[in-house]
Amino acid sequence: MQNIEIKNLIVNFDILNSENNVVSKKRAIDGVNLSINEGEFVCILGRNGSGKSTLAKCLNALVLPSEGDVIINGMNTKDETKTLDIRKNIGMAFQNPDNQIVASIVEEDIAFGMENLCIDSETMDKRIDEALDSLGIKELRFSVTSKLSGGQKQKVSIAGILAMKSKIIVLDEPTSMIDKNGRKDLLDRVKKLNKEDNITIILISHYIDEISYADRVVVLDKGKIVMDNTPREIVLHKSELENAGITLPYIPNLATRLKEHGKNLKGNEFTVGELCQFLK
């Protein structure tokens, strides 16, 4: 079944002056066609301002198309009567957790999303536990949200999404304030959800190392899709990536350079083990 279908999507934003008059328009998304199947793990890459976050916001009807359509499980985001159902289908974690945390105690914050879905309190209790546990922050359950660190807040906002058990999860740079170990734990958990529960994952990230988790990488530049391929294939196109403002991840970059120096490598190795194969 088709999960997400984006057809000829164009999004324009009004640029206002201080008197709230429209002075110009900025095109954030410029003719995107994209279909994502149920259970896919898609990573969206692109430089700052390339339209990644706007695209994400189109998925749960926070931003509506200026032209074209976004259809989630058969529901068009333009149809206002479907907005709530669409948002039940899509859980979304934003870049800056401060914009997303609503309650003063961690468990209340995680419960907030579930309350809106009318989940009974026993189930909620269980899911809060599971979500916190899976992110390794069980001890924060009764903490005051305003006293958490940036990374902890980010984990709490993601726990809220996990607890909602949405069919589609959109993560907009979910790990920017989390250390590498924590990032790995989080993404392993997300990958597990993806594989075991067939949840569709859309990951927007600047840590291009993270593309190795995805089945598919979509690169955006100036509101257009410029590349759409598997992670292994995409890292072989260094100059195309650079044109889109993306540098190669550390290991593929090193592998590519070593290959240029005649070492027996393909240039799309992702792990230290794969890279060091050229040594006997």
Next chain:
Amino acid sequence: MSILEVKNIKYKYNKFDESSKYALDDISFSIDEKDFVAIIGESGSGKSTLISHLNGLYKAYSGEILFKGVNIYSNDFNLTDLRFKCGIVFQYPEYQLFSETVIDDVAFGAMKKGLSKDEAYKKSVEVLKLLGIEHLKDEAPFNLSGGEKRKVAFAGVFVMDPDILIFDEPDAGLDPVSKDQFYELIKSLNNKFGTTIIYITHNLDDVIEYANKVIVLNEGKIVKTGKPFEILTDKEVMTKANLEMPYAVSIYYEVLKKGYEIDKTKLKFDELLNSLINLK
């Protein structure tokens, strides 16, 4: 000569709760002029709390901080002056922009410092030029991309001529190209003006690339301080701090495991590449 000396400072958020943990527990270190210092540690280890002490935003319970040899907690110490000399750029600084134009926003800090309006604007233009964003000076900050906004916020701190620049996760949310440009920029400030740089990061491969000193925190305590290669190749320290090794170090150990010799002190990308090409 050391510009900043931290001696045995302790701090806790909930001072009325006897049983609560110290967020900072007996922290001591010293930073020399022109140092490029990275503070690393997992989420919630006390990194942001620590830097908020360095310009007197938070006051330690016990211990002292010496700025150029003078105790900042002594009665006649001018804290306002310290905050100009020791500028902090917080997480997501772009949310701190508030003026209608870029140049107004930058000049605000300079006028606060006591410059006349003319001088402040002249100086602001110079700083914008230095950061390569002079062309944005009459734009509204809210119409800029994330990377541009961050540079503007940064200009607002740099315009005050600080001796020390402190950044809380400056690379969070920046795309790889903007991130590289940012590091090159602060490196050049460090070289050209001798500005001391202190920054918090989770990106340990960049620590190898840019920092000359590393402070590792865990649960409010210092695990170790030292040169990047010393710290990051120290398995005991990394385990204790619950940090994952950067790629360069993992590769270093893998190469050793395969029975080759490799120089531990040369782990920057180009150095490592060179070593790998010439392995015997």
